Amino acid sequence: MRFNIKDIKDKLPRIELIIKRIEDYIQEAKVGDKSSLAGSNIGEDVDIVLLPPQPHDTTYLKGIDEIGKLMEEGTDELMKMSRSSHESIEDFITRVIKKQVDNDTKIKLEEMLTGKEASFRTQSEIQIIMLWMQARSLSRIMDRALEAASKEEYKPYFSTYSSTETQGLYKALLSPERTIADIPISKGIRSKDSCILEWEEGEPSHEAKLLFFYCIAEYRKTKNKIIRIDMKQWKYLRQTKRETRYKEIVGEINKLYRASVFINDVPHRLITTGARKIKEGNTTYIEIGIHDTLADMLSKQKPFMYLNKAMLAIDPKHNPHSIQLLINISSHIGLNKSLSIPTKWLISETALPTEETVKQKMKRNYLQKIVQPFERDMNAMRSIFEWKYISGSGSSWKEFNDSSIEISFLDPHPELASIEAKTDGTGRQKDKKPTVPVGKTDGTGRQSNA
Numbered sequence: 001m002r003f004n005i006k007d008i009k010d011k012l013p014r015i016e017l018i019i020k021r022i023e024d025y026i027q028e029a030k031v032g033d034k035s036s037l038a039g040s041n042i043g044e045d046v047d048i049v050l051l052p053p054q055p056h057d058t059t060y061l062k063g064i065d066e067i068g069k070l071m072e073e074g075t076d077e078l079m080k081m082s083r084s085s086h087e088s089i090e091d092f093i094t095r096v097i098k099k100q101v102d103n104d105t106k107i108k109l110e111e112m113l114t115g116k117e118a119s120f121r122t123q124s125e126i127q128i129i130m131l132w133m134q135a136r137s138l139s140r141i142m143d144r145a146l147e148a149a150s151k152e153e154y155k156p157y158f159s160t161y162s163s164t165e166t167q168g169l170y171k172a173l174l175s176p177e178r179t180i181a182d183i184p185i186s187k188g189i190r191s192k193d194s195c196i197l198e199w200e201e202g203e204p205s206h207e208a209k210l211l212f213f214y215c216i217a218e219y220r221k222t223k224n225k226i227i228r229i230d231m232k233q234w235k236y237l238r239q240t241k242r243e244t245r246y247k248e249i250v251g252e253i254n255k256l257y258r259a260s261v262f263i264n265d266v267p268h269r270l271i272t273t274g275a276r277k278i279k280e281g282n283t284t285y286i287e288i289g290i291h292d293t294l295a296d297m298l299s300k301q302k303p304f305m306y307l308n309k310a311m312l313a314i315d316p317k318h319n320p321h322s323i324q325l326l327i328n329i330s331s332h333i334g335l336n337k338s339l340s341i342p343t344k345w346l347i348s349e350t351a352l353p354t355e356e357t358v359k360q361k362m363k364r365n366y367l368q369k370i371v372q373p374f375e376r377d378m379n380a381m382r383s384i385f386e387w388k389y390i391s392g393s394g395s396s397w398k399e400f401n402d403s404s405i406e407i408s409f410l411d412p413h414p415e416l417a418s419i420e421a422k423t424d425g426t427g428r429q430k431d432k433k434p435t436v437p438v439g440k441t442d443g444t445g446r447q448s449n450a
Contacts, residue, residue: 012081014074019096021070025063025131026100029124064134071138076282078139079146089146090139097132105129149233155309156411160217161298162305162331165263168195170327172261173209175351176320200258206316207238208252212270214312215288219298225272225290230283239313246284250275253288261294268293305334306414308384319380321373324350326381329407334415340390343403347374355401366397378405385409 071078071093078089085092098106105125109132111117160166172195211234215227231246253275261268272289279285290298307330314322328349332341347370348354353362358369371394378387385407392403409416 012074012077014070014077015081018067018070018074021063021067022093022096022131022135023100025067026097026124026128028063029127061130064131067131068134068138071135071142073281075142078142079149082143082146088139089142090136093135093139094132097128097135101128157306157308157414158214158217158221159304159306159414160213160220161301162303162334163301165195165297166216166301167327167331168263169261170213171195171324171349172197173213174327175324176316194264196262198260198262199255200260201255204252204255204259205249208249208256210238210312211249211253211286212256212288215290216298217307219290219295220304223299225292225295226287227290228278228285228287230285232283234286237309237312239310246277246286249286250277253286263297268297270294303334305330308409308411310381310383314380319377321350321352322377322380325374325377326384329385333407333413339407340404341407343374343389343392343405344401346405366400367394371397371400383410 078092081087081092082089094109098109101109105128108125108129112129112132211229214229214234214237218227218229219225253271256270257272257274259270261270269291272291276287277284278287305327307326311323311326316323325346328346329341332346333339352373353369355366355370358364358366362369375394387405387407389403390406392401393399394403
């Protein structure tokens with residue numbers, strides 16, 4: 001569906017100005033075109049030769065430059081129009097120009113579009129072709145940027161680091177707060193690694209934490225410590241209708257600037273300075289600088305995992321454990337190449353209460369305090385994957401404690417091909433030799449009394 005030029009008025013003022021200036025430019029070229037090209041006779045075609053402009057010929061070049069600047073300033077509106085109409089910016093601008101020229105010039109434009117040589121008899125034709133070439137060049141740049149943005153926008157996964165250090169950081173950052181020795185802190189523990197975040201100016205909002213978490217993923221992609229995020233794109237990722245109050249989000253991210261993270265007792269800062277709001281045209285960005293010490297730590301991390309972007313839209317008020325569960329699942333799949341996950345391991349990596357805590361302080365309500373919250377927060381990720389018990393169940397604590405689950409991603413997981421190639425369809429690795437129970441070997445690895 002092509003965009004109706006008549007519909008632009010009052011809706012897209014910058015594009016309206018571009019159209020008006022193109023129309024004026026072409027009319028000015030026609031009015032000034034009172035004679036044929038110098039050195040040519042009437043009725044005689046002259047091949048176009050683009051010589052350096054003479055001082056008296058620079059007016060039309062200034063006009064082309066002005067239209068080019070208007071197009072750059074109207075980039076956001078042009079892209080918005082292109083998205084809504086499914087018409088490329090190049091086709092739209094070419095259509096605007098063709099509307100103002102006669103059939104002979106249209107034919108010459110078509111010839112140039114198909115790579116044919118074209119000849120010209122008037123100065124106005126050259127000026128219009130010069131305008132079209134400049135506008136087409138800018139349009140193509142915008143169309144390529146739009147295409148790249150669309151591909152990135154609809155790509156369901158992003159990748160981030162996955163190591164004991166970063167897993168601890170993610171857990172401390174995104175898990176619900178725990179209290180250790182009556183001191184409220186955020187603490188994450190994974191394997192032998194521990195990570196503690198101390199909020200010197202109060203804990204930032206969940207959105208600010210997610211924004212910083214996404215910056216880490218962007219740093220992995222770009223290796224640029226200065227991360228700039230388009231807030232329109234961020235709103236899309238968050239899947240929210242709420243308009244971001246920029247002062248609010250900047251203020252919340254600034255709390256990260258004052259925070260300290262201790263990884264294996266080694267202190268780190270998270271960001272270099274407070275976040276900045278940057279306005280360019282109709283686009284607002286939030287700019288965050290990854291701190292040098294954190295960037296240095298991240299740059300040494302080789303393992304990584306894929307995470308579905310839908311995690312950014314999860315509401316922690318209703319599903320406090322979903323994000324951590326997804327991170328743990330994604331880490332397990334990315335590193336171990338398995339779709340089958342032991343439930344006991346999975347919940348041990350979250351802020352769900354431990355069996356001992358429920359036993360001593362929660363009247364052994366295992367189903368209510370552990371199993372039901374686990375199933376609820378797993379079900380909250382139905383837009384990302386389907387899951388089921390492949391051993392055990394959630395009907396009792398004993399059944400749950402010995403259970404395993406199977407994950408089936410709705411969007412093909414980037415690691416899925418290698419996972420399926422190395423598993424037998426049940427999540428087990430192909431040709432994997434059975435483990436010999438401890439105590440039943442002869443010391444060489446062979447079974448005793450075999």
